[in-house]
Amino acid sequence: xxxxxxxxxxxxxxxxxxxxxxxxxxxxxxxxxxxxxxxxxxxxxxxxxxxxxxxxxxxxxxxxxxxxxxxxxxxxxxxxxxxxxxxxxxxxxxxxxxxxxxxxxxxxxxxxxxxxxxxxxxxxxxxxxxxxxxxxxxxxxxxxxxxxxxxxxxxxxxxxxxxxxxxxxxxxxxxxxxxxxxxxxxxxxxxxxxxxxxxxxxxxxxxxxxxxxxxxxxxxxxxxxxxxxxxxxxxxxxxxxxxxxxxxxxxxxxxxxxxxxxxxxxx
Amino acid sequence: xxxxxxxxxxxxxxxxxxxxxxxxxxxxxxxxxxxxxxxxxxxxxxxxxxxxxxxxxxxxxxxxxxxxxxxxxxxxxxxxxxxxxxxxxxxxxxxxxxxxxxxxxxxxxxxxxxxxxxxxxxxxxxxxxxxxxxxxxxxxxxxxxxxxxxxxxxxxxxxxxxxxxxxxxxxxxxxxxxxxxxxxxxxxxxxxxxxxxxxxxxxxxxxxxxxxxxxxxxxxxxxxxxxxxxxxxxxxxxxxxxxxxxxxxxxxxxxxxxxxxxxxxxxxxxxxxxxxxxxxxxxxxxxxxxxxxxxxxxxxxxxxxxxxxxxx
Numbered sequence: 001x002x003x004x005x006x007x008x009x010x011x012x013x014x015x016x017x018x019x020x021x022x023x024x025x026x027x028x029x030x031x032x033x034x035x036x037x038x039x040x041x042x043x044x045x046x047x048x049x050x051x052x053x054x055x056x057x058x059x060x061x062x063x064x065x066x067x068x069x070x071x072x073x074x075x076x077x078x079x080x081x082x083x084x085x086x087x088x089x090x091x092x093x094x095x096x097x098x099x100x101x102x103x104x105x106x107x108x109x110x111x112x113x114x115x116x117x118x119x120x121x122x123x124x125x126x127x128x129x130x131x132x133x134x135x136x137x138x139x140x141x142x143x144x145x146x147x148x149x150x151x152x153x154x155x156x157x158x159x160x161x162x163x164x165x166x167x168x169x170x171x172x173x174x175x176x177x178x179x180x181x182x183x184x185x186x187x188x189x190x191x192x193x194x195x196x197x198x199x200x201x202x203x204x205x206x207x208x209x210x211x212x213x214x215x216x217x218x219x220x221x222x223x224x225x226x227x228x229x230x231x232x233x234x235x236x237x238x239x240x241x242x243x244x245x246x247x248x249x250x251x252x253x254x255x256x257x258x259x260x261x262x263x264x265x266x267x
Numbered sequence: 268x269x270x271x272x273x274x275x276x277x278x279x280x281x282x283x284x285x286x287x288x289x290x291x292x293x294x295x296x297x298x299x300x301x302x303x304x305x306x307x308x309x310x311x312x313x314x315x316x317x318x319x320x321x322x323x324x325x326x327x328x329x330x331x332x333x334x335x336x337x338x339x340x341x342x343x344x345x346x347x348x349x350x351x352x353x354x355x356x357x358x359x360x361x362x363x364x365x366x367x368x369x370x371x372x373x374x375x376x377x378x379x380x381x382x383x384x385x386x387x388x389x390x391x392x393x394x395x396x397x398x399x400x401x402x403x404x405x406x407x408x409x410x411x412x413x414x415x416x417x418x419x420x421x422x423x424x425x426x427x428x429x430x431x432x433x434x435x436x437x438x439x440x441x442x443x444x445x446x447x448x449x450x451x452x453x454x455x456x457x458x459x460x461x462x463x464x465x466x467x468x469x470x471x472x473x474x475x476x477x478x479x480x481x482x483x484x485x486x487x488x489x490x491x492x493x494x495x496x497x498x499x500x501x502x503x504x505x506x507x508x509x510x511x512x513x514x515x516x517x518x519x520x521x522x523x524x525x526x527x528x529x530x531x532x533x534x535x536x537x538x539x540x541x542x543x544x545x546x547x548x549x550x551x552x553x554x555x556x557x558x559x560x561x562x563x564x565x566x567x568x569x570x571x572x573x574x575x576x577x578x579x
Contacts, residue, residue, distance in 0.1 A: 009478075020450065080276050085277065096568075096571055107559075138282070138283070198412045199538060226416070249413055257405075
């Protein structure tokens with residue numbers, strides 16, 4: 001009886017793993033079949049107004065890139081503070097708050113940026129979208145930097161200080177260098193996360209059918225346009241949405257796997 | 268230079284506090300017209316964007332159109348001389364929708380996530396566990412909008428065939444949400460199971476315990492707090508999920524009678540109505556956002572401070 005229960009349990013547990021894998025396979029196969037079916041190289045050459053995705057892909061990269069440009073330095077420096085400068089309660093407090101912020105609903109962050117940027121400036125713009133994404137990114141970067149710096153042995157820091165280097169020199173030249181790979185991985189994963197975000201962009205940057213580099217206007221976004229296209233009645237719009245989803249997912253998964261690959265090689 | 272860097276680092280860290288406090292204050296201020304107007308009745312009122320005549324206290328015909336009435340002042344209805352009406356907003360439907368989809372998602376995801384975690388931590392050989400672990404984490408990396416599209420066009424029809432009812436419903440939205448939080452829960456649970464000391468497990472095996480008994484009597488009690496923490500974090504994530512639910516919940520402000528009925532959740536109400544809303548309607552959406560923010564803040568703090576702290 002005991003052995004039977006044991007067997008049953010092991011089978012059920014393996015079955016759950018199979019269910020998890022099945023969902024992943026199901027989604028990926030759907031994307032490949034539907035996405036590749038409507039995929040065409042011209043999608044990269046035309047803008048949405050001409051039935052392509054060029055402006056959206058470029059726009060999404062600019063939004064996520066600008067968000068990283070704002071979010072990565074702020075997050076890293078805040079992470080450095082927690083691990084290297086912070087003493088006692090305040091650093092712990094910041095760490096906890098940042099973890100909470102990491103799980104804040106993304107739509108609420110969108111609403112916040114809408115209220116502080118979109119309303120006063122009178123319209124949706126690329127900057128607002130990038131800032132919403134940056135707010136999502138900061139806590140993730142803080143978390144990685146914090147974790148990775150904590151793995152750097154204390155002796156390395158002591159050796160640097162013993163050589164007469166100032167604290168910030170030690171941090172920049174020794175500690176960060178030692179933790180570089182881990183931090184890079186974390187940043188890649190954070191980038192993969194924000195480039196697939198839709199909710200914070202809905203009413204901050206919105207999207208645009210035209211190619212645009214003007215961050216003070218509504219800005220083309222791949223994810224927001226997928227949402228719009230998928231809800232249109234025409235078959236052709238939905239096909240385009242599938243092709244866009246396929247491109248987005250491949251992009252996100254490739255960035256994700258690259259991040260994991262870097263860490264594993266280093267180990 | 269040293270001083271500058273130190274100042275810079277402390278101000279970046281403080282930025283986190285500023286942003287969080289800023290979110291709270293901003294939402295509160297933007298919501299205050301609705302808070303002043305409806306108070307806490309907002310939470311129990313199921314009418315969204317409904318005209319109520321004030322003179323007779325009788326409800327006027329329900330406003331079914333999608334447009335949101337902007338006037339936050341009382342309107343004087345010219346067609347009907349003595350009916351003074353105003354538009355009422357209540358958050359009950361999206362609040363209920365949010366809670367129910369989350370409950371469905373967790374009920375569905377919990378057993379499977381536990382199974383996956385046990386499989387990864389205890390059953391599978393190292394290399395298989397590694398590959399399956401990465402696959403499960405990739406599932407977590409797929410953008411939520413993809414879950415929504417896949418759910419609407421491929422998953423929901425099957426569920427609707429099995430259980431009847433509508434393709435867009437509480438049930439389909441909850442289940443897809445469950446698939447989304449699954450990898451999340453499984454990964455954290457696996458990690459906390461992995462912290463069980465080998466000595467404990469080995470002693471149990473030496474006493475003749477089966478794998479099931481070791482997991483049930485040694486590993487589960489040992490990692491219990493971490494597992495509860497993972498459930499609460501998944502809960503927080505499910506509450507705030509927007510895009511996947513937006514495709515699947517149906518987006519109508521009607522209380523569901525059955526699990527297979529369409530309704531709406533807080534994030535979806537915001538996603539679909541924010542653009543067109545103004546005045547009291549917009550303020551009511553901010554009120555909903557504030558409620559969502561406070562609930563998820565409370566839940567995540569609980570997970571962080573109580574359960575995950577204890578687990579370490």
